[in-house]
Amino acid sequence: xxxxxxxxxxxxxxxxxxxxAEQAKTIAHAAQYVxxxxxxxHIEFDNGAAYERVATAHKMLDYKNLDSLKNMxxxxxxxxxxxxxxxxxxxxxxxxxxxxxVCKPGSYVAQDMVNECIADKHRPYALHRLGITSHVFIDTWxxxxxxxxxxxxxxxxxxxxxxxxxxxxxLERITEFFSGVAQDDIPSLGHGQxxxxxxxxxxxxxxxxxxxxxxxxxxxxxFLLAADELCKVYQQYLGVPTTGLSQYVKTEISKCFVEFxxxxxxxxxxxxxNAIAEDRFDLGxxxxxxxAKGEGSWKHQALGTTRAKGDEKVxxxxxxxxxxxxxxxHDAAKKHRLTIIDDILPKYGICVS
Numbered sequence: 001x002x003x004x005x006x007x008x009x010x011x012x013x014x015x016x017x018x019x020x021a022e023q024a025k026t027i028a029h030a031a032q033y034v035x036x037x038x039x040x041x042h043i044e045f046d047n048g049a050a051y052e053r054v055a056t057a058h059k060m061l062d063y064k065n066l067d068s069l070k071n072m073x074x075x076x077x078x079x080x081x082x083x084x085x086x087x088x089x090x091x092x093x094x095x096x097x098x099x100x101x102v103c104k105p106g107s108y109v110a111q112d113m114v115n116e117c118i119a120d121k122h123r124p125y126a127l128h129r130l131g132i133t134s135h136v137f138i139d140t141w142x143x144x145x146x147x148x149x150x151x152x153x154x155x156x157x158x159x160x161x162x163x164x165x166x167x168x169x170x171l172e173r174i175t176e177f178f179s180g181v182a183q184d185d186i187p188s189l190g191h192g193q194x195x196x197x198x199x200x201x202x203x204x205x206x207x208x209x210x211x212x213x214x215x216x217x218x219x220x221x222x223f224l225l226a227a228d229e230l231c232k233v234y235q236q237y238l239g240v241p242t243t244g245l246s247q248y249v250k251t252e253i254s255k256c257f258v259e260f261x262x263x264x265x266x267x268x269x270x271x272x273x274n275a276i277a278e279d280r281f282d283l284g285x286x287x288x289x290x291x292a293k294g295e296g297s298w299k300h301q302a303l304g305t306t307r308a309k310g311d312e313k314v315x316x317x318x319x320x321x322x323x324x325x326x327x328x329x330h331d332a333a334k335k336h337r338l339t340i341i342d343d344i345l346p347k348y349g350i351c352v353s
Contacts, residue, residue: 001142002199002265005223007032007290008272009253010134013227015283016249017234023127029290029298030131030329034078036292037329039309045317053330054337056132072149072352076101077340078333080148081136082350083107089347100350101147105140105222106229112344113137114233120335121237128325129332130237134230136336141226142198145215155210159197162204162216199265201257220257227253252281302326 010031014024033056040055056078076082083104085093089112093099104110117133120126146154197205203219228250232242245253256275260268269290279285291297293308300306302324303315321327341353 001139001201001223002268003032003035003290004260004265004268004272005138005201006035006135008269008276008288009227009256010131010138010230011276011286011288012249012253012272012281012283013231013245014134014234015286016245016281017231018238018240019234021284021286025286025288026127026325027131027134028288029325030128030332031135032290033292033298033329034132034135034333037333039311041311043303043311044314045321046314047317049317051321051327051330054333056333073337073341075148076345076352077337078132078136079139080143080146081107081109081113081140081340082147082345082348082352083140083144084109084348084350092349098147098149098151098153100348101149101151101352102153103140103143103146103148105144105226106137107140109344109348110137110140112347113340114236116339116344117336118237123332123335124323125328125332125335128329129336130234132329132332132336134233137233138223138226138230141222142219144222145209146198152210156207158206158208160206162206163202200263201268202261220254223257224250224254249281249283256280298324298326298329 007028011024011028014027015021019027035057037053037056038058040053042050042052044050055074058074080101080103082101084091084100084107085102086104086107087093088108113133113136117129120129123129197203197207198217198219201219201223204217205219206214206216209215228244231245235242235244244250252275256272260271262268273288275281276283276286276288291300294300294306297306302321303312303326305312305315345352
C-alpha cells in the first residue's frame with residue numbers, strides 16, 4: 001500500500017475507532033513514515049550525546065541498492081511480515097521454509113504483533129508504535145503471497161489488468177524500472193516484479209507466481225477488509241467493543257478506492273486529504289498534512305535539519321529532542337523490530353536475525 005492508505009485512510013480508520021483527531025494524526029504519520037525513514041546509524045550532538053536510529057524502508061525498485069534490500073531486518077519486520085502459512089505457532093505449512101516467510105493477511109503472527117503493541121501502550125512512544133504496527137498489519141493484505149527476501153517465490157509473470165484497461169507488457173514495464181539490467185538479473189524481492197499492482201486500491205489483477213500458480217487479486221475487497229480489521233485493532237487498543245467500521249464509513253472508504261483510480265499514490269493521497277478536510281467521513285473536518293523530509297518534517301522539528309539525505313556532522317542538542325516525534329518513532333521502531341525478530345517469529349520456528 002502507498003501513502004494514500006497508510007496516511008489518509010489510516011487517519012480515517014483511527015478516528016472512526018475512537019481516537020481524537022490529534023492522536024489519529026500521530027498514528028497515521030508514523031504509519032506512513034515507515035516508508036520514508038530510510039536513513040540509519042548514529043547521530044552526534046554538540047554536548048557529546050548520541051542517538052542511533054534505524055531504517056524502516058529502502059527503495060524497492062532501486063536495483064543499485066539490492067544488497068541493502070536483502071536486509072531482512074527491514075523487509076521482514078516492517079513490510080512483509082511472515083505468515084507461517086496462516087497457521088498458529090507450533091504448526092508448519094506444507095513445503096519448504098520459504099512458505100513460512102510468505103505474507104498472509106491477518107495471520108496469527110500479525111495478531112501476536114498487535115497484542116505486543118497493545119501491551120506496550122504505557123510507553124511514551126505508544127501511538128508511534130501503533131502507527132508502525134498499523135502499517136505492517138494492513139500490509140499483510142497488500143503484500144499477501146510475497147516474502148521479504150530475494151527468492152523465486154516472488155517471481156511474477158503474465159500480469160493481467162482485470163479492470164478493463166490495456167496492460168503494457170510486463171517485461172517492458174519492469175525493465176523500465178530496472179534500467180540496464182538483464183531479465184535474468186531482475187530481483188525477486190518482495191513484490192518488486194509485480195510493480196505497484198499490490199499497492200493500488202482500485203486494482204483488480206491476475207498473475208502467475210514463482211510456483212506456477214495463477215493468483216487473482218481484487219484490491220478493493222482486500223483493502224476494505226484490511227481497513228475494517230484495522231479498526232478492530234484500534235478498538236481493541238482503546239478497550240471498546242471491536243465492532244469494526246460503521247457501514248457509512250466503510251461505504252465511503254470503498255467509494256474512495258473506486259473514485260481515486262489514478263496510478264500516482266501522491267495524487268490519490270491529496271484526494272484523501274481533501275475528503276478529510278471536507279468531512280466526507282462524518283468524523284469532523286480536519287486539515288491533515290504530511291511532510292516526509294525537509295522543513296516542517298518530524299526530523300526537522302527534532303534536529304533542526306532540512307537535509308533529506310545524510311546527516312550534519314554534529315547537531316545542536318535540545319532537551320526537547322527526547323520527546324520529539326522523530327525520536328519516539330525510532331524508539332518505537334527499534335522495539336517493534338526487536339519484538340518481531342527476537343520474540344514473535346522464533347515461536348513460529350522462524351529465524352531471520
